[in-house]
Amino acid sequence: RIDFLNYDYPSLFFKVTCSKGTYIRALAHDIGQQLGCGAYLHNLERTRCGLFSLKDAIDQTLLMQQPEYNLQPHLKSL
16 A cells, blocks of 8 residues: 655655565655656654554664663563
8 A cells, every 4th residue: 555645746655555675765666667757765653563563662862871771561472
């Protein structure tokens, strides 16, 4: 599934929901080919991978500031 979010020349912003093995960089290239103008991926943000979600992530700076930070409450049983 591709959701187009915004177009601000020359940038096109979209969100893709896909299965593993999908090459998003290749998808950007293919879109550019179809438009006849070429395209490349400027930024890629993975928001979910399997059971893991970016919204449930712990900020890296917090972990670096507090190496003794107890991760156990944040770990879910798989």
